Amino acid sequence: MSSLETQEAPARETLQDDAATSPRRPTGVARLLAGAQLNKFSGLLILAALIIVFGLLRPETFLTLANARSILATQAIVAVLAIGLLFPLAAGAFDLSAAQNLGFSAVLCGVLLTKQDLPVPLAILVTLVVGGVIGAFNGFLVAVIGIDSFIATLGTTSLLLAGSQILAEGAFIGPLDDSFLAITDQKVFTLPIIVLYVAVLALLAWYVIEHSPLGRRIYATGANPEAAHLSGVATKRLVFFSLVTSAVVASAAGVLLASTLGSVSESIGPEYLLPAFAAVFLGTTQLKPGRFNVGGTLIAILLLGTGVAGLQLLGAPIWVTALFNGIALIVAVGAVLMVKRVQERRAVRRAAQAARQVAASTPVASTTA
């Protein structure tokens, strides 16, 4: 399928590449990226390239089912968190507290299971409800009081860290009960069951965000809150809802993480913030360019996960993960901006051309029905 994509992309590129007439020509990189943008599946191409390169370099370890399973399983938690983050980001709000919420929820769930001896379903339910309350608190700060979401959720992050520390009292919580571990310790068609959870969540989010009226209104809130409000969109309610959603999903990610780890501590959580945001922003360059979308996010996660796993198999030191994620985030956001600039220039030129055609063919006044 990848060869089909490569053949199609250059054709479209030459059709629309009229940069030669532009006064300030975009740099080669930007144009290259704009070309990649037109090919909305460039992420998959890069993924394929990574697999081939690592496969050639480490055929015995990289090209194995075990490695694929391991990549999917380690990225599943990031994927859950990232899918949750799509909601507030699409609505124009940041939820920086999601990763710490994940950590807090993992600790909370562990404490409920070990110290309170709650049955597994009840412990999970209570954790998710508390997650929802945290989201409602964020929503209250942002949508009701009107604090900038970046700052409000930064504050909440610190509150949650304190919460984790109070609950854990500096100790590891665990080992957790086998029936709790069983939630993630199963296989479906040789794949870890957690991958199935991600798939179900992704489908649900895909419908809500990209194919339901609710999702369209969420996007509208992010695109132009004032115009959306005047078109009847309950923008504040949607920002509130989106923050609650990301918090509940982050809690669920925390529960899954606790289940995969078997024991938890107060220090987990923050390390998931950057990969999740990197994936979401990188995702906006894929499938539906310029928009936060589920499919693009998943592609980005696979890309980042494969890259990190491959580098580790090549014997790269531990800091490569952080380096790779940081570069990916900066490049992704930078690429989005540059691509936008190139697209805008193209659009202006196209519109000018269209206007000239109208002026040349029919007088405008006669176009009325």
Added chain:
Amino acid sequence: MSTTVADRPAALSVRGLSKTFQGQQALRQVALDLQPGEIHCLLGQNGSGKSTLIKILAGYHTPDPGSEASVFGTEVEVGPHMAEKSGLRFIHQDLGMIDSLSVADNMSLGGSFPGRFWLSDRQHVRHSQAILDSYGVKVDAAATIGELSLAARTLVAVVRALHFGPAKDAILVLDEPTAALAEADKQLLFTLLREVQARGQTILYVTHLLQEVFELGDRVTILRNGSVVATRPLAGLDHDSLIELILGRKLEALYPDHEESAGVAVLQAEHLAGGNVKDLSLSVRAGEIVGVVGLMGSGAEDVPHLLFGSRPRAAGVVRVDGRDVPPDAPAASIRAGIAFSPGERKRLAVLGEWSVRENITLPRLKGLGRLRWMSRRAEGRDVAPYVAKYGVHPRDPEMRLASLSGGNQQKVVIARWMRSGAHVFLLEEPTAGVDVGAKRAIYDAILQAAAGGSAILLMTSDFDEAASMCDRVLVLRDGVLGASVPRAEATTDRLLGESISRSRSKDSLHV
């Protein structure tokens, strides 16, 4: 005033200017001559090449080879450095002001601050104030730009442009500076421009509004399809012949005829207050077009917002079909059947990065695709007839909205509300910044809606539009109803007179 001494060379003379984009000629052998000390108007429909010409003068586009230009007789090269070398100064629609800084600071931006090492605010303000005073602009140089009216900001922008760079003969280029100004505020700008002209400076004035051309201009250059159709003194031209030159044919009439056919009262408001409105009652019947006009600050600009709920309603009742509409709740107003097309299109009406399709469907998303599953194809099919009916160009619903011209964006907003199933339309400045051809399309859409039994409230600062389109025009003065002028008596002069009478008699030049 009409012609200047012939022996002085032209302030700016451009010859043989062409511009080709991908084999499409945007400009063909354009010649433009500005006499020193004249106000020269540049007219043309959207797409006529006006903005390309301005962008070439500003150095943003490079013209095709073969063009020549001279400034006061000295040859200059048409290119990125021409504007700076020849004293061309541009005032674009967005003015380029920083809201949080003072008038004095804004005036020094990009230019010079008085004093070399130590910036004294007081000295700086005094210096800027002196410049403003010398032009008779009554604006406090210490005030923050953000707290000034748009009119005052425009005046500051003009003075700033004249004092930008080395002091020599300036050629001021204004690109539709009055698009968002009320009638009385335009007069302030015109007074200033005449003062600038009296000092011997040259002005190139780009506009859509023919009245302004007649009011202000000495000569006019008209572009059509990239070529100059005519450059003439305005003295020998009238309104109709100018339109004919712009369109290349006669326009039947800018304002379509319509029959008055009013039914029952659909929209009613009693003792409405909020913003600048102190106490206003009104009612609009089915099929009726009611105009709302008034000077800035009269409250007219608040009326549609108060009715719709986008500005806080301090008092009063709004009813649609006899049912109360809750205050400050646009969503509830839409459910009651009200549509609102705000004047600040970019900020309040459109989602620029979205497609035309998504912009049209936003208020009513039900029924696009099966089983609550929105599909792009179903949505496209739903939207297509609206795009066609309201003449949105280009006719592609997937176009990014921000890439359309202002007029076409406005058509999209109209299409959005027609599709929403509303039967009360609040239109604020629906034709601001829209060219003559698109205006007619919008008027036709309004009349069609009225003929279909909708109640229409048209808030406009274009008195001519109000007089020609409305069955009744409500003139606001100081927050209350000053006059209700029936169609038969509504003329531009009458409306202007009604809005000025008594109020604002103190010092109408003060902003």
